[in-house]
Amino acid sequence: MEQVQAAAELGSWEMPEELRMLEETVRRFMRNEVAPLEEGLEHDAFALPPEALAGLQKKARELGLWCVQSPEAYGGAGLNLLGQCIVAEESAKCRMGAYIPACGAFGFDPPSIIFGGTPEQIRKYAVPAIERGEKAFFAISEPSGGSDPARAIQTRAERVGDHYVLNGTKVWITAASESRWGVAFARTGPSKGRDGVTAFIINMDRPGVSTKVIPVIRAYAPYELHFNDYRVPLDDVLGEVGKGFELVDRLLVHGRVPYAAGTLGVAQAALELAIDWAKQRHTFGALLADRQAVQWMIADSEIELRAARLLVYQAAWKADRGQDIKLDASIAKVYATETAGRVVDRCIQILGGMGVACEMPLERWYRELRIKRIGEGPSEVQRMVVARHLLGNRSK
Numbered sequence: 001m002e003q004v005q006a007a008a009e010l011g012s013w014e015m016p017e018e019l020r021m022l023e024e025t026v027r028r029f030m031r032n033e034v035a036p037l038e039e040g041l042e043h044d045a046f047a048l049p050p051e052a053l054a055g056l057q058k059k060a061r062e063l064g065l066w067c068v069q070s071p072e073a074y075g076g077a078g079l080n081l082l083g084q085c086i087v088a089e090e091s092a093k094c095r096m097g098a099y100i101p102a103c104g105a106f107g108f109d110p111p112s113i114i115f116g117g118t119p120e121q122i123r124k125y126a127v128p129a130i131e132r133g134e135k136a137f138f139a140i141s142e143p144s145g146g147s148d149p150a151r152a153i154q155t156r157a158e159r160v161g162d163h164y165v166l167n168g169t170k171v172w173i174t175a176a177s178e179s180r181w182g183v184a185f186a187r188t189g190p191s192k193g194r195d196g197v198t199a200f201i202i203n204m205d206r207p208g209v210s211t212k213v214i215p216v217i218r219a220y221a222p223y224e225l226h227f228n229d230y231r232v233p234l235d236d237v238l239g240e241v242g243k244g245f246e247l248v249d250r251l252l253v254h255g256r257v258p259y260a261a262g263t264l265g266v267a268q269a270a271l272e273l274a275i276d277w278a279k280q281r282h283t284f285g286a287l288l289a290d291r292q293a294v295q296w297m298i299a300d301s302e303i304e305l306r307a308a309r310l311l312v313y314q315a316a317w318k319a320d321r322g323q324d325i326k327l328d329a330s331i332a333k334v335y336a337t338e339t340a341g342r343v344v345d346r347c348i349q350i351l352g353g354m355g356v357a358c359e360m361p362l363e364r365w366y367r368e369l370r371i372k373r374i375g376e377g378p379s380e381v382q383r384m385v386v387a388r389h390l391l392g393n394r395s396k
Contacts, residue, residue, distance in 0.1 A: 019086055022079075025063055026090040033059060034105060038095045043358040044219035046096060048103050056105035057133050067130050069109040074122065075130040076109065081254055082316040085261035089309075092265030095361050097368045104133070108175075111138040111183050113199065116247045117238050125181050125201060137182030139170040139202070139225050140248070153197055155227060157186035162234055164188070164200065166208075166227040172375075176223035177211040180204055184225070189242050199244035201236040217367045252377075256329040257315045259376045260336035264309055266365050267340035271301050273362070274347035277354075288350065297346040305343060308336040327389045330382035337372040338379060344369055 015023070037052050048056070060066050068087050070076025079087065087106070096103050107130065114126045114136075129136050144152045155168025166186050176182065182202050189196025202209060208230030211223045239247045275298060278288040288294045315328035348355030348362050356363045373379050 019083060022083055023086045023090060026065065026087050029060070029063060029065065029105075030091060030094055034091075034094050034103060038103070041095070043361075043364060046220040048105075053104060056103070057107060060106050065106050066133075067107040067109045069112060070126070070130055071115060074115070074127050080316075080320045081257055082313065082320055084258040085312055085316045088258040088261040089265035089268070092262040093269040095364075097266050097361070097365050107133040108135040110136040112251050113138070113183055113238065113247050114201075117201075120235070121201060121238065129180070135175040135179045137173050137176045137179045137202075137225075139173045139176070139182060139184040141170060141172045143169055143171055151193055153185055153187050155184070155186040157188045157198060157200065157232070159188070160231075163231045164198075164234070164237065166200065166230040166232060168227050170225040170227075171214065172222045173211075173225045174222050176225045177213070183238060184227075185244050185248070186227075191242075194245040196242050197244045198241050199238040199247055200232045201238055202230070202232070203236070206230065217370060218364070253326050253329045254319055256333040256376045256382075257312060257319065257325070259372070260308075260333045261312050261316075263337050263340035263369055263372050264305060264312065266369060267301070267305055267343040270344045270347040270362055270365055271298070271305065273360075274298065274301075274350045277351050294350055297350060301343040301346055304339045308332075308339040311335050327386060330377075330385040333376060334379050334382045334386075337369070341366075341369045341373065 033056055037048055037056070041048070047053070057066075064077055065087065067076035068079045068084055070078065072078035077083075091106065094103060110126045110129045115122060117125075125136070128134070140149045140153070142152050142154055144154055155166060155170065157164040157166045164186075166184070168186065170176075170184060173182075181204060184200055184202050185197050186200060187196055188198040208228050210226045210228070212226070213221050213223055215221055238244070275289075278294050278298065281288045283291075311328075311332040315325050315332040318328055319325045344362060344366050348366060351360065351362065354360055358364075
Protein backbone atom coordinates (compact mmCIF):
# COMPACT_ATOMS: atom_id res chain seq x y z
CA MET A 1 0.00 0.00 0.00
CA GLU A 2 3.04 2.31 0.09
CA GLN A 3 2.60 2.95 -3.66
CA VAL A 4 -0.95 4.14 -3.06
CA GLN A 5 0.12 6.46 -0.27
CA ALA A 6 2.95 7.94 -2.34
CA ALA A 7 0.65 8.57 -5.28
CA ALA A 8 -1.93 10.24 -3.07
CA GLU A 9 0.70 12.56 -1.61
CA LEU A 10 1.63 13.63 -5.15
CA GLY A 11 -1.98 14.54 -5.87
CA SER A 12 -2.62 11.57 -8.16
CA TRP A 13 -3.64 7.96 -7.76
CA GLU A 14 -2.42 4.89 -9.53
CA MET A 15 -3.43 1.33 -8.82
CA PRO A 16 -0.57 -0.73 -7.34
CA GLU A 17 0.83 -3.41 -9.61
CA GLU A 18 -0.38 -6.29 -7.43
CA LEU A 19 -3.94 -5.00 -7.68
CA ARG A 20 -3.65 -4.56 -11.44
CA MET A 21 -2.64 -8.21 -11.60
CA LEU A 22 -5.65 -9.13 -9.46
CA GLU A 23 -7.93 -7.13 -11.75
CA GLU A 24 -6.58 -8.87 -14.85
CA THR A 25 -6.84 -12.30 -13.21
CA VAL A 26 -10.51 -11.77 -12.37
CA ARG A 27 -11.20 -10.31 -15.81
CA ARG A 28 -9.69 -13.34 -17.57
CA PHE A 29 -11.54 -15.72 -15.25
CA MET A 30 -14.86 -14.06 -16.03
CA ARG A 31 -14.21 -13.89 -19.76
CA ASN A 32 -12.77 -17.37 -20.25
CA GLU A 33 -14.52 -19.45 -17.60
CA VAL A 34 -17.79 -17.84 -16.48
CA ALA A 35 -19.12 -16.14 -19.63
CA PRO A 36 -19.22 -19.32 -21.77
CA LEU A 37 -21.25 -21.12 -19.09
CA GLU A 38 -23.70 -18.23 -18.79
CA GLU A 39 -24.54 -18.28 -22.49
CA GLY A 40 -26.70 -21.39 -22.10
CA LEU A 41 -28.76 -20.06 -19.20
CA GLU A 42 -32.26 -18.64 -19.25
CA HIS A 43 -32.54 -14.86 -19.08
CA ASP A 44 -33.40 -14.63 -15.38
CA ALA A 45 -31.32 -17.56 -14.15
CA PHE A 46 -29.41 -16.80 -10.98
CA ALA A 47 -27.44 -20.01 -10.53
CA LEU A 48 -25.28 -22.33 -12.56
CA PRO A 49 -25.77 -26.10 -12.62
CA PRO A 50 -23.96 -27.67 -9.62
CA GLU A 51 -21.41 -29.52 -11.73
CA ALA A 52 -20.50 -26.35 -13.67
CA LEU A 53 -20.27 -24.31 -10.48
CA ALA A 54 -18.04 -26.90 -8.83
CA GLY A 55 -15.59 -26.64 -11.73
CA LEU A 56 -15.48 -22.86 -11.49
CA GLN A 57 -14.98 -22.98 -7.74
CA LYS A 58 -12.04 -25.36 -8.13
CA LYS A 59 -10.38 -22.95 -10.54
CA ALA A 60 -11.11 -19.96 -8.29
CA ARG A 61 -9.39 -21.73 -5.39
CA GLU A 62 -6.36 -22.40 -7.57
CA LEU A 63 -6.20 -18.71 -8.55
CA GLY A 64 -6.41 -17.51 -4.94
CA LEU A 65 -9.87 -15.98 -5.47
CA TRP A 66 -11.72 -18.02 -2.89
CA CYS A 67 -13.84 -16.23 -0.25
CA VAL A 68 -12.10 -12.94 -0.91
CA GLN A 69 -13.23 -11.22 2.30
CA SER A 70 -12.40 -14.04 4.71
CA PRO A 71 -9.01 -14.20 6.49
CA GLU A 72 -6.28 -16.34 4.96
CA ALA A 73 -5.87 -18.11 8.31
CA TYR A 74 -9.29 -19.70 7.81
CA GLY A 75 -9.02 -20.52 4.12
CA GLY A 76 -10.08 -17.26 2.49
CA ALA A 77 -8.16 -14.90 0.21
CA GLY A 78 -7.96 -12.19 2.87
CA LEU A 79 -8.12 -9.30 0.41
CA ASN A 80 -8.16 -5.76 1.72
CA LEU A 81 -11.15 -3.55 0.92
CA LEU A 82 -9.63 -2.14 -2.27
CA GLY A 83 -8.94 -5.65 -3.50
CA GLN A 84 -12.50 -6.65 -2.68
CA CYS A 85 -13.78 -3.70 -4.73
CA ILE A 86 -11.73 -4.77 -7.73
CA VAL A 87 -13.11 -8.31 -7.54
CA ALA A 88 -16.66 -7.01 -7.06
CA GLU A 89 -16.49 -4.70 -10.07
CA GLU A 90 -14.91 -7.18 -12.45
CA SER A 91 -17.07 -10.14 -11.42
CA ALA A 92 -20.27 -8.10 -11.69
CA LYS A 93 -19.70 -7.68 -15.43
CA CYS A 94 -21.09 -11.16 -15.97
CA ARG A 95 -24.56 -11.56 -17.43
CA MET A 96 -25.98 -12.41 -14.02
CA GLY A 97 -24.97 -8.98 -12.80
CA ALA A 98 -24.13 -7.65 -9.38
CA TYR A 99 -26.18 -9.67 -6.95
CA ILE A 100 -24.20 -12.92 -7.07
CA PRO A 101 -20.66 -11.92 -8.07
CA ALA A 102 -19.24 -14.46 -10.50
CA CYS A 103 -22.32 -16.65 -9.96
CA GLY A 104 -20.92 -17.94 -6.66
CA ALA A 105 -17.74 -19.18 -8.32
CA PHE A 106 -15.61 -17.37 -5.72
CA GLY A 107 -17.45 -19.04 -2.86
CA PHE A 108 -19.64 -17.24 -0.33
CA ASP A 109 -17.94 -15.35 2.46
CA PRO A 110 -19.57 -15.97 5.84
CA PRO A 111 -20.68 -12.78 7.62
CA SER A 112 -17.41 -11.26 8.81
CA ILE A 113 -18.91 -10.75 12.25
CA ILE A 114 -18.34 -14.47 12.90
CA PHE A 115 -14.59 -13.84 13.06
CA GLY A 116 -15.23 -11.75 16.17
CA GLY A 117 -16.54 -14.86 17.88
CA THR A 118 -14.77 -17.47 19.98
CA PRO A 119 -12.23 -19.87 18.44
CA GLU A 120 -14.77 -22.66 18.84
CA GLN A 121 -17.49 -20.66 17.01
CA ILE A 122 -15.10 -19.92 14.15
CA ARG A 123 -14.04 -23.57 13.96
CA LYS A 124 -17.63 -24.84 14.10
CA TYR A 125 -19.29 -22.42 11.69
CA ALA A 126 -16.94 -20.23 9.65
CA VAL A 127 -14.26 -22.76 8.64
CA PRO A 128 -16.65 -25.44 7.28
CA ALA A 129 -18.60 -22.79 5.35
CA ILE A 130 -15.41 -21.56 3.69
CA GLU A 131 -14.16 -25.08 2.97
CA ARG A 132 -17.45 -26.16 1.38
CA GLY A 133 -18.35 -22.89 -0.35
CA GLU A 134 -21.63 -22.69 1.55
CA LYS A 135 -23.83 -19.66 2.12
CA ALA A 136 -24.60 -18.12 5.51
CA PHE A 137 -27.08 -15.32 6.20
CA PHE A 138 -26.98 -12.09 8.17
CA ALA A 139 -30.26 -10.87 9.68
CA ILE A 140 -30.87 -7.41 11.09
CA SER A 141 -33.82 -5.84 9.20
CA GLU A 142 -37.35 -6.22 10.56
CA PRO A 143 -40.86 -5.35 9.30
CA SER A 144 -40.89 -2.22 11.49
CA GLY A 145 -38.16 -0.79 9.23
CA GLY A 146 -36.58 2.55 10.00
CA SER A 147 -33.24 4.17 9.21
CA ASP A 148 -31.65 3.01 12.48
CA PRO A 149 -31.62 -0.79 12.37
CA ALA A 150 -30.87 -1.12 16.07
CA ARG A 151 -33.89 0.90 17.16
CA ALA A 152 -36.13 -1.02 14.74
CA ILE A 153 -35.32 -4.41 16.29
CA GLN A 154 -38.33 -5.94 18.01
CA THR A 155 -37.28 -9.60 17.93
CA ARG A 156 -36.85 -10.64 21.56
CA ALA A 157 -34.44 -13.08 23.17
CA GLU A 158 -35.26 -14.21 26.71
CA ARG A 159 -32.78 -16.09 28.87
CA VAL A 160 -34.26 -19.42 30.03
CA GLY A 161 -31.73 -21.54 31.87
CA ASP A 162 -28.84 -22.45 29.59
CA HIS A 163 -30.59 -21.11 26.45
CA TYR A 164 -32.00 -17.94 24.94
CA VAL A 165 -35.47 -18.21 23.41
CA LEU A 166 -36.05 -16.05 20.32
CA ASN A 167 -39.38 -14.81 18.99
CA GLY A 168 -39.84 -12.39 16.12
CA THR A 169 -39.43 -11.83 12.39
CA LYS A 170 -36.61 -10.68 10.14
CA VAL A 171 -37.12 -9.53 6.53
CA TRP A 172 -35.11 -9.05 3.34
CA ILE A 173 -32.68 -11.79 4.34
CA THR A 174 -30.50 -13.05 1.49
CA ALA A 175 -29.97 -16.83 1.26
CA ALA A 176 -31.91 -17.60 4.45
CA SER A 177 -33.41 -20.82 3.08
CA GLU A 178 -30.15 -21.88 1.42
CA SER A 179 -27.94 -21.58 4.49
CA ARG A 180 -27.00 -24.01 7.25
CA TRP A 181 -26.49 -21.16 9.66
CA GLY A 182 -26.46 -17.39 9.99
CA VAL A 183 -26.27 -14.51 12.44
CA ALA A 184 -29.37 -12.72 13.75
CA PHE A 185 -29.82 -9.83 16.15
CA ALA A 186 -32.40 -9.72 18.93
CA ARG A 187 -33.19 -7.46 21.87
CA THR A 188 -32.04 -8.84 25.21
CA GLY A 189 -32.36 -5.72 27.36
CA PRO A 190 -34.83 -2.93 28.11
CA SER A 191 -33.03 -0.29 26.05
CA LYS A 192 -34.64 0.64 22.71
CA GLY A 193 -31.32 1.70 21.24
CA ARG A 194 -28.12 -0.11 20.41
CA ASP A 195 -27.45 -1.16 23.97
CA GLY A 196 -29.42 -4.28 24.73
CA VAL A 197 -29.10 -5.88 21.27
CA THR A 198 -27.30 -9.22 21.10
CA ALA A 199 -25.97 -11.25 18.17
CA PHE A 200 -26.87 -14.95 17.99
CA ILE A 201 -25.65 -17.73 15.72
CA ILE A 202 -28.71 -19.39 14.21
CA ASN A 203 -28.47 -23.09 13.32
CA MET A 204 -31.16 -23.78 10.73
CA ASP A 205 -31.39 -27.47 11.70
CA ARG A 206 -32.99 -26.60 15.03
CA PRO A 207 -36.78 -26.35 15.45
CA GLY A 208 -38.51 -22.99 15.82
CA VAL A 209 -37.15 -21.22 12.72
CA SER A 210 -38.79 -21.01 9.30
CA THR A 211 -38.45 -19.01 6.08
CA LYS A 212 -40.82 -17.52 3.53
CA VAL A 213 -39.79 -16.14 0.15
CA ILE A 214 -40.45 -12.45 -0.62
CA PRO A 215 -41.00 -12.08 -4.40
CA VAL A 216 -39.29 -8.94 -5.70
CA ILE A 217 -38.48 -7.17 -8.97
CA ARG A 218 -35.67 -9.57 -9.83
CA ALA A 219 -35.49 -13.36 -10.00
CA TYR A 220 -33.27 -13.89 -6.95
CA ALA A 221 -35.55 -13.26 -3.97
CA PRO A 222 -34.84 -12.57 -0.28
CA TYR A 223 -36.72 -14.18 2.59
CA GLU A 224 -38.64 -13.59 5.76
CA LEU A 225 -37.09 -15.37 8.72
CA HIS A 226 -39.51 -16.32 11.51
CA PHE A 227 -38.52 -17.32 15.06
CA ASN A 228 -41.11 -19.13 17.16
CA ASP A 229 -39.65 -20.12 20.54
CA TYR A 230 -36.34 -20.81 18.82
CA ARG A 231 -33.78 -21.95 21.39
CA VAL A 232 -30.15 -20.79 21.17
CA PRO A 233 -27.60 -22.41 23.49
CA LEU A 234 -25.31 -20.05 25.35
CA ASP A 235 -22.38 -21.29 23.27
CA ASP A 236 -24.02 -19.66 20.23
CA VAL A 237 -24.19 -16.16 21.67
CA LEU A 238 -21.82 -14.12 19.49
CA GLY A 239 -19.84 -11.55 21.45
CA GLU A 240 -21.08 -9.95 24.65
CA VAL A 241 -24.73 -9.99 25.62
CA GLY A 242 -26.23 -6.57 24.90
CA LYS A 243 -23.24 -5.47 22.81
CA GLY A 244 -24.09 -6.98 19.43
CA PHE A 245 -23.86 -3.71 17.54
CA GLU A 246 -20.30 -3.19 18.67
CA LEU A 247 -19.47 -6.09 16.36
CA VAL A 248 -21.52 -4.95 13.38
CA ASP A 249 -20.84 -1.24 12.82
CA ARG A 250 -17.65 -1.79 10.86
CA LEU A 251 -19.21 -4.58 8.81
CA LEU A 252 -22.15 -2.39 7.74
CA VAL A 253 -20.00 0.61 6.80
CA HIS A 254 -17.27 -1.32 4.98
CA GLY A 255 -19.81 -3.54 3.21
CA ARG A 256 -21.23 -0.57 1.32
CA VAL A 257 -17.99 -0.05 -0.59
CA PRO A 258 -17.63 -3.32 -2.56
CA TYR A 259 -21.43 -3.27 -2.86
CA ALA A 260 -21.09 0.05 -4.69
CA ALA A 261 -18.19 -1.27 -6.77
CA GLY A 262 -20.34 -4.14 -8.04
CA THR A 263 -22.90 -1.74 -9.47
CA LEU A 264 -20.14 0.01 -11.43
CA GLY A 265 -19.15 -3.29 -13.02
CA VAL A 266 -22.69 -3.77 -14.31
CA ALA A 267 -22.85 -0.20 -15.62
CA GLN A 268 -19.45 -0.48 -17.31
CA ALA A 269 -20.51 -3.67 -19.09
CA ALA A 270 -23.73 -1.98 -20.18
CA LEU A 271 -21.86 1.04 -21.52
CA GLU A 272 -19.47 -1.13 -23.53
CA LEU A 273 -22.44 -2.99 -24.99
CA ALA A 274 -24.15 0.31 -25.94
CA ILE A 275 -20.97 1.67 -27.54
CA ASP A 276 -20.62 -1.45 -29.70
CA TRP A 277 -24.28 -1.14 -30.69
CA ALA A 278 -23.98 2.55 -31.59
CA LYS A 279 -20.96 1.86 -33.79
CA GLN A 280 -22.81 -0.66 -35.96
CA ARG A 281 -26.48 0.41 -35.84
CA HIS A 282 -27.79 2.60 -38.70
CA THR A 283 -30.93 4.75 -38.44
CA PHE A 284 -32.15 7.08 -41.18
CA GLY A 285 -28.96 6.59 -43.13
CA ALA A 286 -26.44 7.28 -40.39
CA LEU A 287 -24.75 5.44 -37.55
CA LEU A 288 -26.09 6.03 -34.05
CA ALA A 289 -22.51 6.81 -33.08
CA ASP A 290 -22.63 9.90 -35.33
CA ARG A 291 -25.68 11.38 -33.61
CA GLN A 292 -25.00 14.00 -30.97
CA ALA A 293 -27.77 12.80 -28.63
CA VAL A 294 -26.17 9.36 -28.47
CA GLN A 295 -22.64 10.76 -28.19
CA TRP A 296 -23.66 12.84 -25.19
CA MET A 297 -25.34 9.91 -23.44
CA ILE A 298 -22.14 7.89 -23.89
CA ALA A 299 -19.91 10.77 -22.79
CA ASP A 300 -22.00 11.57 -19.70
CA SER A 301 -21.96 7.90 -18.73
CA GLU A 302 -18.19 7.64 -19.00
CA ILE A 303 -17.66 10.84 -17.00
CA GLU A 304 -19.98 9.76 -14.20
CA LEU A 305 -18.55 6.24 -14.02
CA ARG A 306 -15.02 7.58 -13.67
CA ALA A 307 -16.08 9.92 -10.87
CA ALA A 308 -18.01 7.18 -9.08
CA ARG A 309 -15.12 4.73 -9.35
CA LEU A 310 -12.72 7.22 -7.78
CA LEU A 311 -15.12 7.79 -4.88
CA VAL A 312 -15.37 4.04 -4.31
CA TYR A 313 -11.61 3.48 -4.55
CA GLN A 314 -10.89 6.41 -2.25
CA ALA A 315 -13.23 5.04 0.42
CA ALA A 316 -11.61 1.59 0.17
CA TRP A 317 -8.09 3.07 0.23
CA LYS A 318 -8.84 5.08 3.38
CA ALA A 319 -10.33 2.01 5.07
CA ASP A 320 -7.21 0.02 4.28
CA ARG A 321 -5.16 2.74 5.97
CA GLY A 322 -7.24 2.35 9.12
CA GLN A 323 -9.26 5.55 8.73
CA ASP A 324 -12.92 6.04 9.59
CA ILE A 325 -14.89 5.86 6.32
CA LYS A 326 -18.47 6.25 7.49
CA LEU A 327 -18.85 9.48 5.49
CA ASP A 328 -16.84 8.23 2.50
CA ALA A 329 -18.79 4.95 2.31
CA SER A 330 -22.12 6.78 2.31
CA ILE A 331 -21.00 9.16 -0.44
CA ALA A 332 -19.60 6.33 -2.56
CA LYS A 333 -22.69 4.17 -2.09
CA VAL A 334 -25.13 6.91 -3.11
CA TYR A 335 -23.17 8.14 -6.10
CA ALA A 336 -22.16 4.75 -7.47
CA THR A 337 -25.59 3.11 -7.23
CA GLU A 338 -27.41 6.13 -8.67
CA THR A 339 -24.82 6.59 -11.42
CA ALA A 340 -25.06 2.93 -12.39
CA GLY A 341 -28.83 3.22 -12.66
CA ARG A 342 -28.57 6.29 -14.90
CA VAL A 343 -25.97 4.66 -17.13
CA VAL A 344 -27.99 1.50 -17.73
CA ASP A 345 -31.09 3.60 -18.37
CA ARG A 346 -29.21 5.56 -21.06
CA CYS A 347 -27.90 2.34 -22.58
CA ILE A 348 -31.43 0.97 -22.86
CA GLN A 349 -32.41 4.19 -24.63
CA ILE A 350 -29.55 3.82 -27.09
CA LEU A 351 -30.61 0.29 -27.99
CA GLY A 352 -34.27 1.25 -28.18
CA GLY A 353 -36.59 -1.75 -28.36
CA MET A 354 -33.69 -4.17 -28.09
CA GLY A 355 -32.77 -2.54 -24.80
CA VAL A 356 -35.82 -4.03 -23.12
CA ALA A 357 -35.73 -7.35 -24.98
CA CYS A 358 -34.90 -10.42 -22.92
CA GLU A 359 -32.24 -11.52 -25.38
CA MET A 360 -30.15 -8.64 -24.03
CA PRO A 361 -29.08 -8.35 -20.37
CA LEU A 362 -29.91 -4.64 -20.05
CA GLU A 363 -33.45 -4.89 -18.74
CA ARG A 364 -32.32 -7.45 -16.19
CA TRP A 365 -29.46 -5.19 -15.07
CA TYR A 366 -31.93 -2.29 -14.87
CA ARG A 367 -34.08 -4.23 -12.39
CA GLU A 368 -31.08 -5.32 -10.35
CA LEU A 369 -29.68 -1.81 -10.08
CA ARG A 370 -33.02 -0.42 -8.93
CA ILE A 371 -32.68 -2.60 -5.84
CA LYS A 372 -29.13 -1.36 -5.21
CA ARG A 373 -30.40 2.12 -4.32
CA ILE A 374 -32.24 0.52 -1.40
CA GLY A 375 -30.00 -2.32 -0.22
CA GLU A 376 -27.20 -1.68 2.30
CA GLY A 377 -29.00 1.48 3.39
CA PRO A 378 -31.16 3.50 0.98
CA SER A 379 -29.90 6.65 -0.70
CA GLU A 380 -31.96 8.86 1.59
CA VAL A 381 -30.32 7.41 4.71
CA GLN A 382 -26.85 7.82 3.21
CA ARG A 383 -27.64 11.44 2.38
CA MET A 384 -28.77 11.89 5.98
CA VAL A 385 -25.38 10.58 7.15
CA VAL A 386 -23.58 13.06 4.90
CA ALA A 387 -25.80 15.98 5.95
CA ARG A 388 -25.40 15.23 9.65
CA HIS A 389 -21.64 15.17 9.25
CA LEU A 390 -21.60 18.53 7.47
CA LEU A 391 -24.23 20.25 9.62
CA GLY A 392 -23.55 18.63 12.96
CA ASN A 393 -21.73 21.58 14.52
CA ARG A 394 -24.39 24.04 13.34
CA SER A 395 -27.29 22.07 14.78
CA LYS A 396 -26.06 22.45 18.37
